[in-house]
Amino acid sequence: MSRSSKVWLGLALAAALALPAFAQGGKTGLGRSALPEEIKAWDIDVRPDGLGLPPGKGSVKDGETLFLERCAACHGEFAEGVGRWPVLAGGQGTMMADRPEKTIGSFWPDLSTAFDYIRRAMPYGNAQSLTADETYAIVAFLLNMNNIVKDDFVLSRENFLTVKMPNAAAFYDDDREKAEKHFWNRTPCMTNCKPDTRITGRAAVLDVTPDGGDKSIKVE
């Protein structure tokens, strides 16, 4: 390499190292504007205040036909659930029972959640295939199976907010830092922390663990 070309290389490197940096907090101009049609295609969420509900309506009766056809294979004809698939109806009054049955009627605080979820994720394996009217009808049927509306009910965008969910008042925001304050700033005991200890339960008795790994024992 000649002396002059070395000089040129040096200058080029200096220029490369002096690349302008972006100021923190400044806009980069990366990406592009989202078009209204694009936002409309993806923005299908529905909020408890009704924001996002599409125009449309559906009856309990139509919902029953649709449910039997598209949903009952997993959720059962009466939304009672098949096998381990979710139970969608019943269970009201069991939230303090030994085995609570959490369903749309017994547990879900907002009706919009049912509409939103069915619209975005159901039927399982064929998501977003239902029309707005079909979704209203299936939600109406599920409300009926949960004894929240009568057999002749027609759910629509207009009357959606009039439906009251039975368990809505039972939810409150995380209060662990107050309700479980005693878990903080304790000085943990290090010696003679309890008089005696005894085993009260064993996992092996239940025998519900899948096989995995060599559990044969040979101590050396």
Place this chain on the structure above:
Amino acid sequence: MTERKDRPASRRGFLAAAAGAGALAATGRANAQAPKPDPAITEPQDWNRHLGPGVDHAPYGKPSKFEAGVVRRHVGWLTADTVSSINFTPLHQLDGIVTPNGLCFERHHAGVAEIEPTKHRLMIHGLVEKPLVFTMDDLKRFPGRVNKLYFLECAANGGMEWRGAQLNGCQFTHGMIHNVWYTGIPLKTLLDEAGVRTNAKWLLAEGADASSMTRSIPIEKAMKDCLVVWGMNGEALRAEQGYPLRLVVPGWEGNMWIKWLRRLEVGEQPWQQREETSKYTDLLADGRSRRFTFVMDAKSVVTNPSPQAPLRHKGPNVLTGLAWSGRGAIARVDVSIDGGKNWQNARIDGPVLPMSLTRFYVDFDWQGQDLLIQSRAMDETGYVQPTKDELRKVRGVNSIYHNNGIQTWHVKPNGETENVEIL
């Protein structure tokens, strides 16, 4: 050549004769057998003689075939099918604090979406000055790229243990967790680019999978430390971890870390989606339910010994485990071998980072006695991991999520180790 071939043969012959002589000599003495040479040393092994595969035999390398048992496992009876299901990280077979990509537990609601990255888009809209769409290339050109190590724990980790000891293995009781180095950009960078309006309070994140998974996230958290990432442990995200793009929500329940991230909507109230109302709410004994219990409380578990990794030798042994907290860094870990009567400080090794797994050890001598092993984590906020009974006293047994109670393993005189409940 002939000479070289003959030498090992004659050497083996000599050793065999010597061993035979030793055995003969030992017959006369009942208890004092002369030590036998180890064939792993005296016999030439195949791999010591024959050539192995060359470079590029496996262009993407896999673990040794002898490690084939180190895998994620699922519990068949937990879910209706494997498409909307969960499996578990084999914590008892790992060490250090980084989870290998292929062993990070999976939780899908509609199976693994296989997304072509050139067709992936991320949209930001709602209460912003300018709704935007980004390609993967756009995202990778943003300034301020970061690398962060964080644990991701499913809120349901330990959920099967509320009523008592049920699953026999820390893979199953604690394996809905992994710890990964993420590469990406702060979510704040993208929100600033779009210009969040002053009345914004919440953010809805949505995935591109067949469940269109959604969660509402408070805007303060989104602006504080959330990341939008495309890399894990130095390479691209695995498909089952959200390739090509996922959300990272440090210290908060794993369900919020939306995989296959395609949409961020800014709003003034939460959306009350299925995953934050019917699921991931904590039903308490009085019939009421806590919601938005986002933070993962401090927790720890001894990974060895544990039911899948029993003790096999008397004498020196290594007890090890993991501790973590969604509220910050781990300050201390204590270990008990007598069911919580007496405790000692564990030795912490490796980096202690906020909202990351932390590795601890106790080197101990075992003479075949029964052990009731427990670990207890403390974090930098002063939170002390409670016992399971202390938790049940506040929450009952039906809350499913956020079980961070102290785990007990019973090591029996034969080394077998079992998941137990104690008083």
